[in-house]
Amino acid sequence: AQTVTQSQPEMSVQEAETVTLSCTYDTSESDYYLFWYKQPPSRQMILVIRQEAYKQQNATENRFSVNFQKAAKSFSLKISDSQLGDAAMYFCAYRSYEGNYGGATNKLIFGTGTLLAVQP
Amino acid sequence: DTGVSQNPRHKITKRGQNVTFRCDPISEHNRLYWYRQTLGQGPEFLTYFQNEAQLEKSRLLSDRFSAERPKGSFSTLEIQRTEQGDSAMYLCASSIGQVYDQPQHFGDGTRLSIL
Numbered sequence: 001a002q003t004v005t006q007s008q009p010e011m012s013v014q015e016a017e018t019v020t021l022s023c024t025y026d027t028s029e030s031d032y033y034l035f036w037y038k039q040p041p042s043r044q045m046i047l048v049i050r051q052e053a054y055k056q057q058n059a060t061e062n063r064f065s066v067n068f069q070k071a072a073k074s075f076s077l078k079i080s081d082s083q084l085g086d087a088a089m090y091f092c093a094y095r096s097y098e099g100n101y102g103g104a105t106n107k108l109i110f111g112t113g114t115l116l117a118v119q120p
Numbered sequence: 121d122t123g124v125s126q127n128p129r130h131k132i133t134k135r136g137q138n139v140t141f142r143c144d145p146i147s148e149h150n151r152l153y154w155y156r157q158t159l160g161q162g163p164e165f166l167t168y169f170q171n172e173a174q175l176e177k178s179r180l181l182s183d184r185f186s187a188e189r190p191k192g193s194f195s196t197l198e199i200q201r202t203e204q205g206d207s208a209m210y211l212c213a214s215s216i217g218q219v220y221d222q223p224q225h226f227g228d229g230t231r232l233s234i235l
Contacts (some may be wrong), residue, residue, distance in 0.1 A: 004162075026223070035223070036181075043228070044123075044227060044228045044229070045163075045211070045213075045226040046226070047223045047224075047225075050223060072159065082219050091162050091163070093162075106151060106153075106168070106217075106224070107153065107165040107168055107176065107190075108153075108155075108163070108213075108224060109163065109165070110162030110164070111162050112161055112164050113160075113161075113162050113163050
């Protein structure tokens with residue numbers, strides 16, 4: 001079974017600075033997706049960024065980028081130029097690739113999250 | 121795109137009572153998921169529908185839990201004879217199936233508190 005581990009329960013960053021959130025995972029599959037989701041307090045979970053395991057190039061979305069190390073099973077999120085609105089719980093999640101076809105599940109497997117505080 | 125809608129937002133009930141939650145997915149999404157999130161934890165998968173068919177259920181989903189999606193549109197999650205351990209946030213998500221690499225969109229969740 002796949003597992004996702006986030007070893008940093010809480011992180012803090014100064015506004016405009018850069019912060020990196022860590023995530024490791026365990027799987028025997030060769031093809032899969034990895035995601036970072038953001039959950040602001042009392043608000044819905046939103047997708048920040050996603051990475052396909054077969055792609056060597058690291059995904060980037062504006063101020064958010066990932067460092068995907070497939071051999072090490074590591075998937076960290078870098079937030080540049082941190083803003084007050086980035087304060088939230090961040091979850092790393094895994095999804096099997098096979099879920100794209102037929103009736104196979106697309107369930108997400110989440111880590112325990114990292115609570116990010118942004119200091120003004 | 122009106123987003124995934126969940127009702128009610130909060131539910132407080134006494135132990136032993138039955139509760140039902142509703143999820144309205146994004147209109148063109150044929151896949152629907154239920155997750156449960158307890159305090160300090162990430163969401164855990166409960167069950168998955170493709171159209172009206174329930175294709176997977178987690179072992180977390182005891183016999184007291186039942187989910188339906190009768191016409192492939194909205195879904196309900198019912199918990200019978202609620203227990204203290206059922207207190208959690210219940211999240212619904214939806215996505216488009218049979219299309220490559222489509223992410224799940226989440227609702228605001230229903231927070232269940234058992235007295």
